[in-house]
Amino acid sequence: xxxxxxxxxxxxxxxxxxxxxxxxxxxxxxxxxxxxxxxxxxxxxxxxxxxxxxxxxxxxxxxxxxxxxxxxxxxxxxxxxxxxxxxxxxxxxxxxxxxxxxxxxxxxxxxxxxxxxxxxxxxxxxxxxxxxxxxxxxxxxxxxxxxxxxxxxxxxxxxxxxxxxxxxxxxxxxxxxxxxxxxxxxxxxxxxxxxxxxxxxxxxxxxxxxxxxxxxxxxxxxxxxxxxxxxxxxxxxxxxxxxxxxxxxxxxxxxxxxxxxxxxxxxxxxxxxxxxxxxxxxxxxxxxxxxxxxxxxxxxxxxxxxxxxx
Amino acid sequence: xxxxxxxxxxxxxxxxxxxxxxxxxxxxxxxxxxxxxxxxxxxxxxxxxxxxxxxxxxxxxxxxxxxxxxxxxxxxxxxxxxxxxxxxxxxxxxxxxxxxxxxxxxxxxxxxxxxxxxxxxxxxxxxxxxxxxxxxxxxxxxxxxxxxxxxxxxxxxxxxxxxxxxxxxxxxxxxxxxxxxxxxxxxxxxxxxxxxxxxxxxxxxxxxxxxxxxxxxxxxxxxxxxxxxxxxxxxxxxxxxxxxxxxxxxxxxxxxxxxxxxxxxxxxxxxxxxxxxxxxxxxxxxxxxxxxxxxxxxxxxxxxxxxxxxxxxxxxxxxxxxxxxxxxxxxxxxxxxxxxxxxx
Numbered sequence: 001x002x003x004x005x006x007x008x009x010x011x012x013x014x015x016x017x018x019x020x021x022x023x024x025x026x027x028x029x030x031x032x033x034x035x036x037x038x039x040x041x042x043x044x045x046x047x048x049x050x051x052x053x054x055x056x057x058x059x060x061x062x063x064x065x066x067x068x069x070x071x072x073x074x075x076x077x078x079x080x081x082x083x084x085x086x087x088x089x090x091x092x093x094x095x096x097x098x099x100x101x102x103x104x105x106x107x108x109x110x111x112x113x114x115x116x117x118x119x120x121x122x123x124x125x126x127x128x129x130x131x132x133x134x135x136x137x138x139x140x141x142x143x144x145x146x147x148x149x150x151x152x153x154x155x156x157x158x159x160x161x162x163x164x165x166x167x168x169x170x171x172x173x174x175x176x177x178x179x180x181x182x183x184x185x186x187x188x189x190x191x192x193x194x195x196x197x198x199x200x201x202x203x204x205x206x207x208x209x210x211x212x213x214x215x216x217x218x219x220x221x222x223x224x225x226x227x228x229x230x231x232x233x234x235x236x237x238x239x240x241x242x243x244x245x246x247x248x249x250x251x252x253x254x255x256x257x258x259x260x261x262x263x264x265x266x267x268x269x270x271x272x273x274x275x276x277x278x279x280x281x282x283x284x285x286x287x288x289x290x291x292x293x294x295x296x297x298x299x300x301x302x303x304x305x306x307x308x309x310x
Numbered sequence: 311x312x313x314x315x316x317x318x319x320x321x322x323x324x325x326x327x328x329x330x331x332x333x334x335x336x337x338x339x340x341x342x343x344x345x346x347x348x349x350x351x352x353x354x355x356x357x358x359x360x361x362x363x364x365x366x367x368x369x370x371x372x373x374x375x376x377x378x379x380x381x382x383x384x385x386x387x388x389x390x391x392x393x394x395x396x397x398x399x400x401x402x403x404x405x406x407x408x409x410x411x412x413x414x415x416x417x418x419x420x421x422x423x424x425x426x427x428x429x430x431x432x433x434x435x436x437x438x439x440x441x442x443x444x445x446x447x448x449x450x451x452x453x454x455x456x457x458x459x460x461x462x463x464x465x466x467x468x469x470x471x472x473x474x475x476x477x478x479x480x481x482x483x484x485x486x487x488x489x490x491x492x493x494x495x496x497x498x499x500x501x502x503x504x505x506x507x508x509x510x511x512x513x514x515x516x517x518x519x520x521x522x523x524x525x526x527x528x529x530x531x532x533x534x535x536x537x538x539x540x541x542x543x544x545x546x547x548x549x550x551x552x553x554x555x556x557x558x559x560x561x562x563x564x565x566x567x568x569x570x571x572x573x574x575x576x577x578x579x580x581x582x583x584x585x586x587x588x589x590x591x592x593x594x595x596x597x598x599x600x601x602x603x604x605x606x607x608x609x610x611x612x613x614x615x616x617x618x619x620x621x622x623x624x625x626x627x628x629x630x631x632x633x634x635x636x637x638x639x640x641x642x643x644x645x646x647x648x649x650x651x652x653x654x
Contacts, residue, residue: 052498053498054494054497054498054654055654074500077498077499077500078500080498082495082498082499084491084494084495084498086491087490087491087492087494087495088490088491088492089490089492089495090323090327090492092326092327092330092331093323093326093327097322097323097326098323100314100319101316101319101320101322101323102499103314104314104315104316104318104319104320105316105499105500105501106499106500128330144495148499
């Protein structure tokens with residue numbers, strides 16, 4: 001533990017007329033799980049692929065485990081495990097055959113059986129990839145990344161498109177790797193994933209880091225821990241923002257698609273006041289919900305947009 | 311080499327993927343045999359058809375028909391002049407005989423069949439009117455193995471097969487892996503790039519041995535095709551061919567980003583060779599000006615060499631030219647492919 005696993009400074013990558021990464025700095029410490037959180041197209045994948053040595057940056061410096069791409073490629077590849085966003089492994093090979101193939105590329109690492117146990121695919125060892133479910137395929141991809149017992153694990157949107165149970169299984173695998181002292185760099189556009197797995201996150205938008213810290217710190221930076229959301233009966237307009245902001249503990253007011261969102265410090269003080277204010281104005285609610293503030297709320301606060309634009 | 315050497319594992323993966331694809335297996339093994347059977351039936355050796363000859367109706371027609379009725383090689387009918395002319399024009403009879411003095415033979419002199427009909431019919435007519443043979447004749451009929459169409463065809467089918475599997479087996483597989491981002495994933499591992507490329511060649515060697523044994527074995531068993539040359543010479547030729555086409559497949563795949571793209575390019579490269587390189591009929595049918603070009607096509611070199619070894623028992627020393635052509639293609643394509651290959 002301690003020290004930096006990955007450092008990058010001033011990373012820039014342009015594609016024709018698009019700037020995918022616009023001067024990004026990052027430091028991932030050894031033994032932590034670091035999350036790059038941002039919407040699709042924020043430059044997360046480009047950043048990760050630069051760090052994995054698959055894309056050369058136009059500008060900036062990258063250091064992985066104290067080594068540099070172009071001079072130490074082979075040595076770095078021996079010590080990192082990579083799961084790419086879109087890889088489709090060979091359909092007609094079995095789970096065991098594919099992991100054995102990947103194992104053969106590395107000087108050291110786990111036994112194949114060991115890795116299959118780690119990702120809970122032991123029972124599927126003789127099954128063709130084409131017959132695996134989405135979640136199983138993703139765990140196989142992670143088995144291929146883990147088979148060298150790497151120092152750093154790169155995961156690019158590992159749970160996108162998976163059902164809740166598969167996501168939790170995958171989180172368990174990641175958490176177990178982290179618990180054994182591994183370093184993880186993870187990209188995601190799921191805030192719950194980042195909050196659950198990551199020690200620290202960088203929120204990325206338009207190729208730049210717009211916020212940086214532990215999930216707790218970032219949420220605390222909103223200045224309020226809770227969120228109240230309500231919707232009114234049709235045809236009724238919510239009170240003006242100033243009136244809501246005047247209520248006790250309310251920090252921020254946003255209207256979004258017929259719903260009003262309030263960021264508040266303490267639920268037990270603000271919620272009764274909000275309900276009383278609406279009743280006083282004769283407004284009827286059709287929906288009312290509260291939740292702990294999340295990174296999603298932070299992203300909304302920073303950019304005015306949702307992480308996932310539905 | 312230990313079992314977990316990456317080269318062994320990569321080659322095994324190629325091999326498994328190839329044989330677990332039912333389409334590929336049937337394309338490689340069943341298709342050439344079916345084609346050989348179909349073409350073997352269409353162009354089977356059979357006694358020459360009797361030549362159709364018309365006698366124009368009129369004086370003396372019936373007596374001439376009666377005299378020619380015994381001729382084995384002719385099928386004779388008496389027709390009105392209009393009908394006879396129409397049939398001659400459309401090729402349903404090869405010759406029209408107009409009885410009289412002199413006897414008139416009406417035929418199209420540019421048609422081989424009509425020439426034959428004229429010779430055979432004239433022979434019969436002269437005999438029927440009493441000509442005697444000047445010398446005694448004895449006929450010996452042979453059907454020599456190695457001179458039949460199927461004997462010509464089989465080495466050509468094998469050459470075409472080696473071209474197809476070499477190019478598809480390598481080219482399509484590489485592009486497929488690029489499309490699936492599997493190439494990218496492999497590059498992210500410490501796999502040696504040379505191991506990856508060599509594994510294709512190794513997997514090809516194993517499949518080539520199977521293909522060749524199967525096709526030639528089937529040809530010998532089903533059609534009695536002769537195998538007169540040395541097995542070693544044959545193996546050398548087949549390997550040189552397989553590797554030349556693997557190189558060509560790799561070259562085509564080296565920068566292609568889509569499966570449709572590689573499909574089109576493959577057909578563009580293979581189509582001219584199917585026609586020009588003497589697979590189904592001899593390349594000698596093309597004009598002399600084209601011959602130098604045709605001779606240096608890899609499929610021509612492969613077909614010529616396979617045929618020479620199988621049918622004529624030619625040794626390696628006499629096959630220097632086609633072997634040099636194949637090796638040149640192999641070296642050139644692999645070299646360029648490695649230079650311009652796109653991993654991501």
